[in-house]
Amino acid sequence: MDHIPGHPDDITAAWLSELLGTEVTDLGWTPIGTGQVGDSVRIALQGPDVGGRVPATLAAKFPAADETSRATAALFGLYSKEVHFYREAAPELDVRVPKVHFADVCDNGQRFCLIFEDLGPARQGDQIRGCSLDDAKAAIRQAAAIHAPSWGNKDLLSADWIQPAPDLGEKIAAMYPQAQAVFRERYASQLEPEYMALCDELAEVSSLYHQRNGDPQCLVHGDFRLDNMLFDIHGGAEPIAILDWQTVTVGKAMTDIGYFMGCGIGDLGLEHEDELLDLYLYDMKARGVDLSRADIATDFRTGILHGVSTAVFSAAFVERTERGDANFLSMARGACAMALRHDSIAALKEAN
Numbered sequence: 104m105d106h107i108p109g110h111p112d113d114i115t116a117a118w119l120s121e122l123l124g125t126e127v128t129d130l131g132w133t134p135i136g137t138g139q140v141g142d143s144v145r146i147a148l149q150g151p152d153v154g155g156r157v158p159a160t161l162a163a164k165f166p167a168a169d170e171t172s173r174a175t176a177a178l179f180g181l182y183s184k185e186v187h188f189y190r191e192a193a194p195e196l197d198v199r200v201p202k203v204h205f206a207d208v209c210d211n212g213q214r215f216c217l218i219f220e221d222l223g224p225a226r227q228g229d230q231i232r233g234c235s236l237d238d239a240k241a242a243i244r245q246a247a248a249i250h251a252p253s254w255g256n257k258d259l260l261s262a263d264w265i266q267p268a269p270d271l272g273e274k275i276a277a278m279y280p281q282a283q284a285v286f287r288e289r290y291a292s293q294l295e296p297e298y299m300a301l302c303d304e305l306a307e308v309s310s311l312y313h314q315r316n317g318d319p320q321c322l323v324h325g326d327f328r329l330d331n332m333l334f335d336i337h338g339g340a341e342p343i344a345i346l347d348w349q350t351v352t353v354g355k356a357m358t359d360i361g362y363f364m365g366c367g368i369g370d371l372g373l374e375h376e377d378e379l380l381d382l383y384l385y386d387m388k389a390r391g392v393d394l395s396r397a398d399i400a401t402d403f404r405t406g407i408l409h410g411v412s413t414a415v416f417s418a419a420f421v422e423r424t425e426r427g428d429a430n431f432l433s434m435a436r437g438a439c440a441m442a443l444r445h446d447s448i449a450a451l452k453e454a455n
Contacts (some may be wrong), residue, residue, distance in 0.1 A: 107207050109214045110165055111144045122205055122218065125152045132163070136227070140167050140176045140349060140421060141185075145221060162201060164217040169422035173213065179271075181349035182215040183208045187264035188348040189217065192322060195259060197248035197390070199336075199344045222336040222344050228329030230367070231426070231433050236375060238334055239368050241343040243383050246327060246363065249345075250356040251390030253322040260319050260353050267352060276313040279412065280306045282419035286431075289418065293432060298439035304448050305411055311455055312408060317355070325350030326413065327359040328367035330430070357402035358409050362438070366410025369437030373444065404450035410438025 108114045111132040119127040129149040136143040146161045153159050166182060167173045176182055186208040193200050201219035208215035228234065234242075253259050268274075283306035291299060305312060324331075324345065331347040360383060364372030372379065380403070384394055414434035421427065442448070 107209055107214055108163075108165065108216045110168075111146070111163065114146065114163065116150075119146075119148065120150075123157055125157050126150045127153070127157075135162065136346075140172050140181060141165065141347070142167055145223070146218075158221065160221040160223070161204065162219050162221045164215075164219075166214060167422070172421045175420045176349065177211070177213040180212050180268075183212040184265065184351055185347075185349040186215055186217065187262075188351045189219075191262065191264065192253070192259060192351070193348075195256070196252045196322070198245050199248070199341065200348070201344065201346070222333050224338045225333040225336040225344075228332035228334060230328055230330045231429050233371060234329055234334075234368060236371065238329075238332075238343075239363075239371055239375070239379060240382055241334065242327070242329075242332055242345075242363060242367075243360070243379050244386050245332075245343055245345050246324075246356075246359050247383055247386035247390060249324060249359070250321040251387050251392045254320060254356075254392045256321075259322060265322075265351065265353055272314040275416070276310040279309040279313060279416065282306075282416045285419040286415045286435075289428075290432060290435075294435060295439075297443065298435060301439045301442055301448065302411060302415055302435065305408060306415075308448065308451065312412065312451055315455065319353035319355070321353070321356050323352050323354040323356065323358050324348065325352050325358070327363045328434070355402045355406060357399050357406035359406070360399075361403050361406025361441070362409040362413070365407045365441035366414060366434035366438035369433065369440070372437065373441060401450055401454055404445045404447050405454060407438060407442045407445060407447045408451060410434055411442060414438060 106118065116127045116130055119130060127148050127150040130146055132144040132146045135145050141164050143162060143164045146163055148157065148159060150157065167176065186206045189203045189206045201222055203217060203219045205216060205218035283302055286302060287299060326347060331345065333344045333346060334342065336344050364376060364379060387394055414431045418431040
């Protein structure tokens with residue numbers, strides 16, 4: 104299929120008929136999800152095979168309607184990464200993701216489309232509301248299902264599509280203090296002073312943080328938090344699925360774990376840190392990667408800072424919304440609280 108829809112209105116019954124290999128006579132769509140870099144919809148189908156050989160609904164994802172968010176995504180190759188993840192990496196992993204019917208992106212990375220399995224009815228993860236301990240455990244086990252199958256996998260880790268641009272770290276390091284200035288101006292009256300001070304401190308060592316070297320261990324989701332998870336999918340038939348792979352990269356496993364336990368679940372991560380880390384190590388060992396708490400200690404401490412940097416950077420460079428403000432504050436609070444507990448800035452300096 105040589106047409107890449109860039110908006111739900113670009114999808115026609117004829118196009119879907121060709122894609123699915125059956126007659127689709129009509130369709131309609133409604134927005135779903137809370138993404139700010141991509142827009143997702145549910146497509147309701149009509150046709151003689153709908154509800155039988157063909158599902159009654161599909162999900163689809165497109166570039167963000169907001170120009171700022173779309174430009175940021177294109178600058179960092181986010182749309183292209185997600186398409187390639189579903190095409191090339193997902194089949195190699197054990198993580199539960201939607202089954203994909205169509206995944207394509209244009210050459211300049213600004214237009215893409217994903218058509219995939221509708222996992223509903225399901226419970227959307229909510230960064231602001233938080234989650235139960237059982238939900239957190241389900242997420243941690245999915246992290247192991249990403250990391251272990253890709254651990255040391257040379258073909259995956261060296262694939263061209265997932266390699267960061269050679270100057271990406273330098274670019275982000277240069278942009279980050281500007282992002283922190285925006286973050287401080289916007290949230291200085293709302294974020295606790297000790298947390299804002301830590302954000303300022305990370306901006307001061309931006310080059311140290313964003314230009315770190317080291318061999319990658321595995322694939323890393325990069326935005327492993329509740330908004331990118333669905334729980335009780337297909338009406339409770341399965342516990343969880345992981346969405347939004349635009350930030351997938353190669354790196355350290357603890358980037359996902361420190362991020363999730365800090366900015367992802369906040370107080371719950373602080374209260375159940377040992378239990379969740381032990382569960383992760385147990386699942387990794389069951390999947391053939393035997394790690395100890397000592398093995399992950401430094402990477403965990405520095406991985407927590409990914410939550411701080413993501414909250415700050417995203418707030419400055421995606422569309423501003425009321426929910427977005429609440430979301431970024433939630434992320435920053437959780438990440439900063441855990442980073443202070445583990446003296447993560449000191450760990451960063453020690454590691455370099």
